Amino acid sequence: MGVKVFDFRLKNALQTEKIWYNNLTNIVKDGRLCMQELLDSFVFYMAGARESSQNTVVSYKRDILKYIEYLRENGIFKISQTDRMTVVTYLLQMKKSGKAPATVSRSLAAIRAFYSYVIASGEKIKDPTANIIAPPADKKQPGFLTAQETERLLSEPNITETKGIRDKAMLELLYATGIKVSEIIELTMDDINLKQGFLRCRTATHERVVPVGKAAVSAVKQYLDKARPRLVFDDGIKYLFLNRSGTKMSRQGFWKILKGYGKSAGIKKAITPYAIRHSFAMHLLQNGADLEAIRQLLGHNEISSTQVYSKIMDARLKEVYEKAHPRA
Structure with a gap:
């Protein structure tokens, strides 16, 4: 056949x-x-x-x-x-x-x-999945940290140690850019431009440029100057963030590091890379950024994916109003 x-x-x-x-x-x-x-x-x-x-x-x-x-x-x-x-x-x-x-x-x-x-590929059958509708997804609001909780988390790494310097750079960069954990571990040395203050995220089909704030630039620069050289065993490796074996940081390794700092910071909420990404978006919105700009920074294809943050903001404002206004 x-x-x-x-x-x-x-x-x-x-x-x-x-x-x-x-x-x-x-x-x-x-x-x-x-x-x-x-x-x-x-x-x-x-x-x-x-x-x-x-x-x-x-x-x-x-x-x-x-x-x-x-x-x-x-x-x-x-x-x-x-x-x-x-x-x-x-x-x-x-x-x-x-x-x-x-x-x-x-x-x-x-x-x-x-x-x-x-x-x-040649099998003579009808598609049995045709017209099967997927179940509606649970509409859960994304969890995020307050500005104070974020500061506590970012202050946790011990920057007198190689591991702490690396971790500080990763956390600052994650919060400064809102990129996904799958994107941050794939970053190479060529993807970040500290002088210009931006990084480039690439997938198989898309590429976007994301600005990097001063705090993250400073943390990454310290990592490149003081920590990464101690982690490199193969000069040919181009990944930006390395583990203690000198190879690319894994998703599981990053999650474990983040969870550990969340616990030591005394944050009771679930600390995940997506919580940091959501915090990035919410803090931008709270400080006046428009949804279209946030959409582009997050790399969303549709504005509807970004509008969830606006809905959360609206709900929180309504809650504050009902608690504070005497005739609410």
């Missing part, structure tokens, strides 16, 4: 990388597509032709593996044996097991992309 080229980008990839063709043709066995090998090929396609982020690839693979495990537990070993009811039943089981709507929605997106790949 031949494998169809289903995407212009994939076609170009097939022309330039023979491994693509070998990988796709080898997944065909006994006239059907082997689910596990097809998943491996799909993951390869996501990372290559689609240039999806590492986080997306990892989460999609994990979600589809769980779906395949569910199919096998129910005696389904061929992708052609699945239908709409199969997918709906799986999603309902996720919901009954207590999975959050956002988790169910993400799983549906992964499964839908997987089936799209299956069909385009």
